[in-house]
Amino acid sequence: MKTQFAPYAADPDFSRGRLYDEGNGAVRGPRNPFQRDRDRIIHSMAFRRLRYKTQVFIAPESDHFRVRLTHSLEVAQIGRTIARVLRLNEDLTEALCLAHDLGHPPFGHMGENVLKKALKDAGGFDHNAHSLRILTSLESPYPRWPGLNLTWEMQEGLAKHNGPVRSPNWALSAIDDSFPLELANWPSLEAQVAALSDDIAYDNHDLDDGLRAGLINFDEVVTQPLIAPTWEAVRKRYPNLTKKRLIAELIREQIGRMVNDSLDETRRRIANFQPETIADIRSHSQATVSFSEEMAKNERRFKKFMYEKLYHHPDLLPIADRASHVVSGLVALYNDNPQLLPEDWQENLPDNAVERQRHIVDYVAGMTDRYALKRYQQDIGAFDLT
Template structure:
């Protein structure tokens, strides 16, 4: 059941481009329509073949950017429901939060940031707004998906206020002001912490599955050790390997329960009565308790040292970083290599020319980028299995 704190679709600040009344294609409110537009977007489908942690994994059981987004949405809806927030808006934000990621995750992003440095750079969060307001345009009357203000606002600043937006975010804000200096609504705050919970835990699962994480080393993290002790107490006769996913489930449960309790306490202490008051408060209400936030930081430090920055992962990141740079250079040197629609829309001068080429490369999936590199530049050498 929703409460007064929930964003009300009937009181939405609207869409950038007015739409005719009655053109809803079914009994859906504004936030439900946003969620559905995201699910049906080409950019959302492409997340199926974009890196989460492992690049173009051979194994079918590793997460990709799409399955990550689905897991974030499941966790986000659970928290939103417990807090009486708008579940549909929360789900829309969770599903779309990574839609601006280029191929190969953060390695691809770093490469695009470097090659576009003189044109303003590249940031996946700003690019998410660019995709949703300009690039993915399935409707005949307007560019982009024409999402509500609340969805675009939450995506722009789900990690907090933005004092110095990058050019893409500033462009979206100039066209449809998103109050970037304020905190976002509660649904966006929930989406942000759901993202942390999801990737903390599914990266543990994938790291153990890939053999890049060792359970013994992982148990040096107090939060994990305490949770593992509870798992072993319930299942003393089950082999360790069969309990890996039970550990992950319990960790998610611990984190979700903590966020719900801590957020309820902060809301009560602050005395906020609606989402707008939450925006003006000047700090986040939804998140971990101080104690669990400290423990979660220790877990993240372990994951960076032992998974994200492991020698094998760094070697793969370096390889795909070079791949994206070379692919961008090929299109920049000879724009006739672009598909016809992209070639015809190519601006004549920078920074718009460089940004246009970066838009095209950023939209690629891992496998399409690898295929185009082989065709235009040369062989791609990546370690087997990842």
């Protein structure tokens, strides 16, 4: 039985297709285009590398801290839940959630800041655009086309899941030139759900990890407007539970509150807006998937709290500085000694200076945390992040 999508959902039967025609002979199994996109992401090397890429803690010693892979899986779980309730396409939503962090370099935002500086005279670096570079050219497992040849809707969603892109960088502009993605418009609701699910996941799961690591003061957490009502409700409901178990329940309850708030606000906007097609969603003047005004305000305040108390914690900053040193050292090493690049990367090394620098950054950006440290230790010298 065919799934009954909302009229403004992304319907695989009406996909705009792929850049390269694959022909009927390339279809394996009873899967629609968005299911195939999802499966291509799951089977990609870039997805596997997320297992060893930083979420909050660099090369975490504890098996219980999250990495980019587990974060992406958690985002996908939240995204599918929201998409199902709103009668959107769950497969496209899941694929976007799973792929949204593929472009992160080693050591997360610390590594990204280094690569931005490395490409300051070559157009800069952006992890979101780099995700699309990976999927459209850098990873090419198929014999007849470069990249994974994902659908237009998948590429559009990755390019714009955070909203319209008014000033695309060089990487995104090149992709848009070959397969125009209507960057100035809003993306599908599936992409908007993926972006909101990312916020819900990392707000709560980074809090969970920060508390587990003992880096965040719990008494300060529960004074935050985003958290305080949930904590009071949980504490009253389970007055005899230990603090450890109450915190676990707090995280679950908080995710539920944020999901329900986004569903209520999105339904309200859809009722007021009354879109009839996905084109209406794309041409709308604002996001359709959103938190309520109060939740959005409190969530922004909570993000500021997390940056001050966790992401810029004094215990993490020295490690972040050393991680940045590793990435900058590797970029400098390959600029001066391109013969140290793997053979296939040497063979494709451009002569043009700008393209050459981008090529080297592409290689470093694809590294996992542990591989970057291994290469640094092998080719530069002994180094300890801790």
